[in-house]
Amino acid sequence: MKKKGITRLPAVLLLLAVFTFPAAAEREKTDGTYFTIVDENHEVICRTAHYITVGDEYLTAENKLYRVRSVHQDIAHARLVETPGNGGRAFFQELRRGLQALIPRRAEPAQGGGEKRPIAIYHTHSGESYLPNEGTPHVEAGNSGVQKVGDRLARRLKAENIQVIHDTSNHDPQDAMAYDRSRRTVAELLKKRPIALIDVHRDAVPAEEYETWVEGEKAARIQLVVGRQNPNREANEAFARQVKEAVDREYPGLIKGIFYGNGKYNQDMAPRLLLIEAGSHTNDREEAEKGVELFAAAAHRVLSTGGVSRQESSGAWRALLWVAGLVAAGVLIFFLLNRDWGRLRED
Amino acid sequence: MEEGRSEIITLQVMVEECKTMNLGVLLLLGAGILILLGLAQQVLDRLYLNDKQALLFLAAMVVGSFINIPLYRGTPPVSLNLGGAVLPVGLAVYVFSRAGSRKEVNRGIFGVALTALAVYAVSKLYFFDTYAGRVEPQYIWGILAGTVAYLVGRSRRLAFIGATLGILVADIAHAVEAGIRGLSSPARIGGAGIFDTLVLAGIIGVLLAEIIGETRERIQGGPAEEQARGEGEG
Numbered sequence: 001m002k003k004k005g006i007t008r009l010p011a012v013l014l015l016l017a018v019f020t021f022p023a024a025a026e027r028e029k030t031d032g033t034y035f036t037i038v039d040e041n042h043e044v045i046c047r048t049a050h051y052i053t054v055g056d057e058y059l060t061a062e063n064k065l066y067r068v069r070s071v072h073q074d075i076a077h078a079r080l081v082e083t084p085g086n087g088g089r090a091f092f093q094e095l096r097r098g099l100q101a102l103i104p105r106r107a108e109p110a111q112g113g114g115e116k117r118p119i120a121i122y123h124t125h126s127g128e129s130y131l132p133n134e135g136t137p138h139v140e141a142g143n144s145g146v147q148k149v150g151d152r153l154a155r156r157l158k159a160e161n162i163q164v165i166h167d168t169s170n171h172d173p174q175d176a177m178a179y180d181r182s183r184r185t186v187a188e189l190l191k192k193r194p195i196a197l198i199d200v201h202r203d204a205v206p207a208e209e210y211e212t213w214v215e216g217e218k219a220a221r222i223q224l225v226v227g228r229q230n231p232n233r234e235a236n237e238a239f240a241r242q243v244k245e246a247v248d249r250e251y252p253g254l255i256k257g258i259f260y261g262n263g264k265y266n267q268d269m270a271p272r273l274l275l276i277e278a279g280s281h282t283n284d285r286e287e288a289e290k291g292v293e294l295f296a297a298a299a300h301r302v303l304s305t306g307g308v309s310r311q312e313s314s315g316a317w318r319a320l321l322w323v324a325g326l327v328a329a330g331v332l333i334f335f336l337l338n339r340d341w342g343r344l345r346e347d
Numbered sequence: 348m349e350e351g352r353s354e355i356i357t358l359q360v361m362v363e364e365c366k367t368m369n370l371g372v373l374l375l376l377g378a379g380i381l382i383l384l385g386l387a388q389q390v391l392d393r394l395y396l397n398d399k400q401a402l403l404f405l406a407a408m409v410v411g412s413f414i415n416i417p418l419y420r421g422t423p424p425v426s427l428n429l430g431g432a433v434l435p436v437g438l439a440v441y442v443f444s445r446a447g448s449r450k451e452v453n454r455g456i457f458g459v460a461l462t463a464l465a466v467y468a469v470s471k472l473y474f475f476d477t478y479a480g481r482v483e484p485q486y487i488w489g490i491l492a493g494t495v496a497y498l499v500g501r502s503r504r505l506a507f508i509g510a511t512l513g514i515l516v517a518d519i520a521h522a523v524e525a526g527i528r529g530l531s532s533p534a535r536i537g538g539a540g541i542f543d544t545l546v547l548a549g550i551i552g553v554l555l556a557e558i559i560g561e562t563r564e565r566i567q568g569g570p571a572e573e574q575a576r577g578e579g580e581g
Contacts, residue, residue: 141530142531170532185538
């Protein structure tokens with residue numbers, strides 16, 4: 001009986017871990033707080049409602065890349081790891097160059113002729129809304145704030161003669177399985193062969209974090225999110241960076257930054273799946289709509305062509321190396337676990 | 348053989364990627380699918396399927412991923428995916444039907460009920476997907492199901508049954524909840540095919556039970572087992 005108790009210990013510990021991890025995360029949601037990322041001099045880099053863990057990264061509007069070193073309550077301390085042009089990831093860049101030499105170069109995708117593939121827009125958190133307009137941060141029954149913002153984004157892209165599928169599938173009632181359900185929406189959308197997918201969200205921080213003025217008009221800035229835990233990370237990251245570059249050329253600062261969070265946000269389903277935060281629940285919805293209009297005007301070319309494939313491809317190569325390494329490690333562990341120690345000794 | 352299988356599933360994506368080309372992305376997709384299929388085959392090995400049957404089953408799941416069977420067209424609409432729900436659930440029921448003793452059957456029913464309850468309760472209590480924390484939310488369900496099932500039945504098979512049917516029941520509960528509240532939220536059960544949480548939970552469940560079981564045997568059962576075998580053979 002005593003032995004039975006001991007043997008169940010690892011399982012019990014694991015179960016506890018499973019329950020305590022999400023419990024820690026949940027704290028942020030219920031009390032309406034958010035995270036603040038600060039640099040070495042305690043200057044604020046960004047504020048976001050995303051749960052921040054050590055290793056998360058943030059690329060600012062000015063293309064400075066910070067990596068989170070420690071998290072104390074709601075403050076995440078980050079260190080500058082890359083400034084524009086300093087080649088902070090020299091090793092990977094060298095590796096990329098080496099691998100690229102092995103891959104035959106391809107022409108950039110045609111921008112005019114040829115078959116046109118649609119852009120798909122959907123909403124994992126289909127109920128997210130804007131307080132000043134909807135009067136609540138979450139509308140469950142459909143026709144929510146983010147769906148209206150998605151609609152505006154779709155219309156602006158259509159004005160550029162791009163085919164757009166705006167999927168307004170509801171993923172409520174609210175619970176922790178929204179991404180598991182929107183995964184099925186993504187699977188449905190993928191059957192329509194989109195060139196890119198955009199999951200439109202909104203953040204949950206004070207309004208000023210996202211407020212900006214463009215050409216004399218008030219607009220809500222946009223934050224891009226890339227999941228760190230997905231095999232398509234490099235491909236999605238390259239795509240996000242290209243989108244940011246395109247918008248930066250037209251409206252510098254409209255893209256607030258790129259957050260590299262601990263999750264996958266279904267980005268493992270496609271190499272060009274963009275998660276965007278159109279303002280915060282505290283912003284006016286019209287500002288968010290203005291924000292995505294400007295975004296579409298500046299980024300439509302990259303979005304509708306899938307960007308320059310070369311860069312994306314090298315990202316995928318890098319990811320492939322990681323996958324190969326992980327598989328090797330997995331095989332080794334599997335081999336060790338399944339080794340017949342008794343027979344080995346006899347031999 | 349492995350390449351042949353990967354081709355079926357990525358066909359659609361590959362055709363598209365070939366046009367704008369992307370050898371890296373293609374290889375990455377291929378690698379991801381091979382890993383998933385490799386893991387799935389390991390799992391099927393432990394569920395009364397031999398290698399040939401396992402391959403056929405996987406092929407059927409891959410092809411079935413493209414087929415959705417509508418069950419209800421009202422509010423909310425409900426559909427079942429052939430590869431992502433019908434086949435894995437069918438396998439779970441089959442494995443369950445082969446349970447040897449009444450004790451095993453009771454444990455199985457208890458395990459499924461407990462897993463479904465745990466998955467549904469955790470999904471309602473914790474909104475961690477919004478603020479994804481330390482563990483990728485999609486893996487939580489498999490970890491949870493594998494752990495609960497292992498605690499109840501201490502078997503890989505029960506871990507698979509618990510995880511698969513647990514997610515199914517949680518999905519049904521969600522659809523019922525949406526219906527009661529008059530929400531249009533579609534219940535596309537297993538809708539992401541072989542990439543669906545229902546499939547992944549089953550795989551993670553069995554692998555977790557495997558790891559816990561093997562670790563436990565190494566730590567405690569291992570030496571005793573060796574000794575026993577040595578005596579028997581000697």
